[in-house]
Amino acid sequence: MIKDLFYFLIFPGMIFSVLMGGILSWSDRKITARVQFRKGPPFLQPFYDIGKLFYKETILPEHGARLTFLAAPVFALFSATLANVFILLPSIFPGSGFKGDLIVVFYLLTIPSLSYIIGSLASGNPLASLGASREIKLIMSYELTFILALACIVIKSGMSLSISDIIAAQQEGGAFIGSVSGVLLFIVILFVIQAKLALVPFDMSEAETEIAHGVFIEYSGSAYAIIKMARYIMLFTLPSLMMTLLMGGFSLSGFGILWSILKLVVILLLITLIRNTNPRLRLDQAMRFFFIWMNLIAVIAIGLSIIKL
Amino acid sequence: MSLGSYCFRKSLWVFHFGGASCNNCDIEILDCLTSRYDIERFGMQLVGTIRHADVLLVSGSINRKCRARLLKVYNQAPKPILVVAFGACGCTGGIFAEGNVFGGPVDTIIPVDAYIPGCPPKPEAILAGIVKLLNK
Ligand code: SF4
Numbered sequence: 079m080i081k082d083l084f085y086f087l088i089f090p091g092m093i094f095s096v097l098m099g100g101i102l103s104w105s106d107r108k109i110t111a112r113v114q115f116r117k118g119p120p121f122l123q124p125f126y127d128i129g130k131l132f133y134k135e136t137i138l139p140e141h142g143a144r145l146t147f148l149a150a151p152v153f154a155l156f157s158a159t160l161a162n163v164f165i166l167l168p169s170i171f172p173g174s175g176f177k178g179d180l181i182v183v184f185y186l187l188t189i190p191s192l193s194y195i196i197g198s199l200a201s202g203n204p205l206a207s208l209g210a211s212r213e214i215k216l217i218m219s220y221e222l223t224f225i226l227a228l229a230c231i232v233i234k235s236g237m238s239l240s241i242s243d244i245i246a247a248q249q250e251g252g253a254f255i256g257s258v259s260g261v262l263l264f265i266v267i268l269f270v271i272q273a274k275l276a277l278v279p280f281d282m283s284e285a286e287t288e289i290a291h292g293v294f295i296e297y298s299g300s301a302y303a304i305i306k307m308a309r310y311i312m313l314f315t316l317p318s319l320m321m322t323l324l325m326g327g328f329s330l331s332g333f334g335i336l337w338s339i340l341k342l343v344v345i346l347l348l349i350t351l352i353r354n355t356n357p358r359l360r361l362d363q364a365m366r367f368f369f370i371w372m373n374l375i376a377v378i379a380i381g382l383s384i385i386k387l
Numbered sequence: 388m389s390l391g392s393y394c395f396r397k398s399l400w401v402f403h404f405g406g407a408s409c410n411n412c413d414i415e416i417l418d419c420l421t422s423r424y425d426i427e428r429f430g431m432q433l434v435g436t437i438r439h440a441d442v443l444l445v446s447g448s449i450n451r452k453c454r455a456r457l458l459k460v461y462n463q464a465p466k467p468i469l470v471v472a473f474g475a476c477g478c479t480g481g482i483f484a485e486g487n488v489f490g491g492p493v494d495t496i497i498p499v500d501a502y503i504p505g506c507p508p509k510p511e512a513i514l515a516g517i518v519k520l521l522n523k
Contacts, residue, residue: 107427111425111427114422115422116421116422116425116427116428117425117427117428118425118427118428119427119428119430120397120428120430122397123397123398123430125394126394126397126398126430127394127398127430128394129390129391129393129394129398130391130394130395130397130398130441132391133389133391133392133394133395134395134441134465134466134467135465135466135467136465137438137463137465286434286435286436287435290435290436291434291435291436291439294436294439295435295436295438296438297438297439298438298439298465299465302438302439
């Protein structure tokens with residue numbers, strides 16, 4: 079029991095992943111600044127932001143469901159943390175985890191977006207509901223792609239649904255990214271991550287220039303701080319899911335740590351560069367992108383992995 | 388100084404309220420985000436909603452229609468909030484002060500923490516104002 083609480087709250091759960099996510103978020107902002115020839119924020123900036131948000135007043139909506147409004151960020155934080163624990167534990171302790179945890183992780187990774195939707199609808203703000211409707215459509219478009227990609231990974235690992243088996247399969251036969259279908263999957267999952275993190279070009283649900291932060295428009299103070307923490311955790315969780323599924327997972331011994339950090343940085347660099355070199359897509363363009371092109375690539379990858387390419 | 392107020396000064400998020408501005412001040416504000424001046428190195432960010440804001444930046448002259456809206460926006464902000472009157476129009480009314488629709492300088496409507504004069508203020512003046520605000 080105490081061990082489980084330690085896993086959930088400290089390592090590899092909440093505190094560790096918020097720290098890692100904060101560092102990744104700083105690197106994201108720093109890289110963005112360097113791309114634009116700016117100097118960029120100081121290293122502790124994400125933590126200053128969170129500290130400041132906890133210090134500020136939290137305003138509740140006058141018309142709207144206040145309890146739901148406040149509960150939604152907490153749900154987002156907890157499910158993101160749980161997903162993180164389930165993804166990281168099999169890498170740290172080989173053989174842990176249970177049968178089917180891949181599916182649990184898939185659902186847990188959807189809950190943050192869903193709770194943002196619920197919270198924004200509970201606030202009673204028209205722009206928030208506009209953002210929520212955009213977010214729902216975005217979820218509908220990328221979730222099918224995501225599950226096709228996961229199905230392909232399941233096929234490649236010899237029909238196993240547990241993350242530790244997937245890591246074991248990669249340790250025997252080399253990381254999945256070393257095959258043609260693995261490279262296709264890498265592209266597909268990279269764009270799914272981009273959409274799940276709501277980064278440009280898929281940030282239409284919180285487009286601050288059109289609908290003023292959309293789903294987050296009414297959140298202030300501590301509630302918004304919790305949302306920020308959930309988003310930092312997601313910024314760490316999704317790349318580590320990608321590493322686990324395609325690049326052989328983390329390792330915590332000797333040079334393994336450096337190698338893991340390198341993989342994480344490469345994925346983050348790709349995400350940031352996509353974010354900085356693209357304009358925001360319209361919703362229909364994003365849906366077409368996922369429904370036609372990404373699904374097509376995912377299906378091709380499934381075909382290739384059945385004939386073991 | 389508590390940890391909270393230390394973090395507060397390190398991460399000011401700015402919400403821009405454009406009154407009846409001639410738009411020149413607004414363009415100068417955008418200058419501060421460019422690579423030459425880059426206010427993000429102080430942790431500042433332009434946000435799109437008053438609920439996330441720590442600084443309410445009021446530019447342009449406030450006419451009689453704007454007056455009530457400015458008050459409403461100020462009341463919607465999560466406290467503590469700093470108010471900056473930006474440009475000659477925000478500080479005193481500038482060239483519009485004698486117009487028949489002029490609604491009063493910002494400090495007659497809401498409490499102001501810093502004034503940045505100029506028509507429009509140069510980005511250097513904006514940075515000087517920010518530094519003053521941070522050391523307050
Ligand atoms: S201060 Fe000058 S530049 Fe700024 S809005 Fe007023 S008239 Fe325009």
